[in-house]
Amino acid sequence: MILSLHKAAVARDKINACAFFDPFMCDTRDQLKIRVMCNREINSFLEYYHHECSFEEALGVQDLIDTKGFAERIQCPVFFTTALFDDDCPPHMGFAAYNLIKSPKQYKIYPEDSHLGESDNYTPMRNFLLNQ
Numbered sequence: 001m002i003l004s005l006h007k008a009a010v011a012r013d014k015i016n017a018c019a020f021f022d023p024f025m026c027d028t029r030d031q032l033k034i035r036v037m038c039n040r041e042i043n044s045f046l047e048y049y050h051h052e053c054s055f056e057e058a059l060g061v062q063d064l065i066d067t068k069g070f071a072e073r074i075q076c077p078v079f080f081t082t083a084l085f086d087d088d089c090p091p092h093m094g095f096a097a098y099n100l101i102k103s104p105k106q107y108k109i110y111p112e113d114s115h116l117g118e119s120d121n122y123t124p125m126r127n128f129l130l131n132q
Contacts, residue, residue, distance in 0.1 A: 005097060008078070009070035017132035019079040019125035021117060022089035026067040027096035029059065034090070071100035078105040079128040081121040083113035 005026075008018035025031065032038050042058050063069065080098045082091040091109070098107060106128075110119045 005067040005074065006065075006070055008076055009073035012073060012075045015076050017077050017079070017129050018074060019081075019128050020094070021081045021121055021125065022083065022086050022091070022094045022115065023067045023097060024089050024093075025062060025065060026089070027093045028062045028066045028068075030096065031093060032059070068097045068100065071097040072102065074101050075103050077103060077128075077132055079125055080105065080107040081110065081117075081125060082107065083110045083115065083117060083121070085113060086115040088115040 004018050004020040005023055008015045032042075042055065042062075046053070046055065046058060078098070078101050080094055082094050084091060095107075098105065108121070108124055110117070110121055113119050113121070
């Protein structure tokens with residue numbers, strides 16, 4: 001779903017609509033505050049590459065692909081779905097990008113779902129896209 005937001009922002013004159021479900025990486029720096037695993041992954045990569053850059057420099061690279069940084073450029077209608085029990089991409093991370101989108105937008109929350117999207121969140125997204 002990260003590519004949906006990136007593509008809508010970068011190729012905005014060619015994209016008619018965008019639908020996404022809890023994008024990763026979105027609001028990377030906040031993700032690192034709540035997900036210890038992500039910190040370990042970055043540190044593991046730094047160690048593997050013999051610490052050729054600092055942790056902060058690695059975050060600077062992550063900032064370049066963070067979907068939150070692309071959201072303001074989106075001009076097409078947007079539909080966002082999120083699951084309240086998603087511990088991989090918690091709803092507030094998707095809303096970090098969603099709240100910056102200035103084009104017409106809507107969202108749907110699945111209060112019982114996890115990151116797996118048990119309630120078939122793809123059908124409403126597909127319907128949204130077909131109606132645009």
